[in-house]
Amino acid sequence: MMVETLQVVMAACVFVLGLSSCAAGMWMILSRQYQKVLKSISAQSAKVSSKAVTDSAMAPVIDAISGLVEAIDKLVRTSVGVGVFLCLAGVVLCVASFWMLSMV
Secondary structure, eight states, rough: HHHHHHHHHHHHHHHHHHHHHHHHHHHHHHHOOTTTHHHHHHHHHHHHHHHHTTGGGGHHHHOOOOOOOOHHHHHHHHHHHHHHHHHHHHHHHHHHHHHHHHHH
C-alpha cells in the first residue's frame, strides 16, 4: 500500500514537472523578446547605410551592424531551439509519468 502511494506521488510530481517544462518551452518559442531589438537595429542600420553612401569611412560601421544583426538572428534561433528541447523533454516526462502510473 505504501509503495503504490509513493509511486502515485512520484508520477504526479514527474507529470507536473513535464507540464512546467512544456509551458516553459512554449513560452521560449512564442515570446518575441528579441523582435523589438532586431527591428531597432534594422532601422538604425538603414539610417547608417544611407549616410555611408556619402561617406566611405562608414563602411566598417556597416560591417559591424550587419554582424550584430546576424548575431541576434543566431540568438533567436538558439532560443527557439531551447524551447523545442524543453517541449520535447516535457512530453517525455509526461509519458514517463503515465508509464509509472500504469505500473501501479
